Amino acid sequence: MSHAASRADDPRLRILDAAGPTFAKHGFDNATVREICAAAGVNVASVAYYFGDKMGLYLEVIRLIRGRREQEFPMPAQEGSAEQRLYLQIHTLLQRMLAGDAQGWEAQLMMREMQRPTEAFREMAEEYFRPLQEQLETTIGEILQSEAPAQLVPVHQLQQLALSVVGQCLYYRVGGDVVQQLVSPRDREQHYTTPSLARHITAVMLASLTGGTYFDCLHRSTASPTHE
Numbered sequence: 001m002s003h004a005a006s007r008a009d010d011p012r013l014r015i016l017d018a019a020g021p022t023f024a025k026h027g028f029d030n031a032t033v034r035e036i037c038a039a040a041g042v043n044v045a046s047v048a049y050y051f052g053d054k055m056g057l058y059l060e061v062i063r064l065i066r067g068r069r070e071q072e073f074p075m076p077a078q079e080g081s082a083e084q085r086l087y088l089q090i091h092t093l094l095q096r097m098l099a100g101d102a103q104g105w106e107a108q109l110m111m112r113e114m115q116r117p118t119e120a121f122r123e124m125a126e127e128y129f130r131p132l133q134e135q136l137e138t139t140i141g142e143i144l145q146s147e148a149p150a151q152l153v154p155v156h157q158l159q160q161l162a163l164s165v166v167g168q169c170l171y172y173r174v175g176g177d178v179v180q181q182l183v184s185p186r187d188r189e190q191h192y193t194t195p196s197l198a199r200h201i202t203a204v205m206l207a208s209l210t211g212g213t214y215f216d217c218l219h220r221s222t223a224s225p226t227h228e
Helices: 003-008 011-030 033-040 046-051 054-072 082-098 106-115 120-147 155-174 176-182 185-191 194-210 214-222
Strands: none
Touching: 011 033, 011 046, 011 054, 011 106, 033 046, 033 054, 046 054, 054 106, 054 120, 082 120, 082 155, 082 194, 082 214, 106 120, 106 155, 120 155, 120 194, 155 176, 155 194, 194 214
């Protein structure tokens, strides 16, 4: 039996397949169980049977998206210099934010959840965002310590610096339409790829953390793995 056939024969999987695009289009509050079940070709009571309620279904959809993204873009290995690790962490963050998906709705739903959090957000933040956030904090701390060994960096400043990285990456997702309007297609194709953006953001952060010039730091970040 093919994978597609097995999904078609499984009401639970059909509900999940129908729920994702519906939640992405309408949001949790406006998506209805009736619409999801109609799209899945199942009885409206099936959501309660398989998932408990609409929130149970929504949580399962978010977990499936997280699992696919984590499998496709795993946490980077803690290898190499701190500068190399910073590049890899930023590259992974950009991949998770910018990469499309075969279904076309996964990134849209994740952004909806970030902008209008539901019950699912705490779990998503703790299990999906926090591990990479903590990697960034550790790496940034190492870079700062190498520049000023006697300087104790407060935890809140490491958090703020790591969130500054997240903010720079996130803009290329939420501000994608602005970038398309302001930047020519040729420049976007040449200079706005994920590796190019990762090198740029790494250089900006290294210049801030080490006091180097942007161009020197860009050269250093270019020496990092490219993932081209």
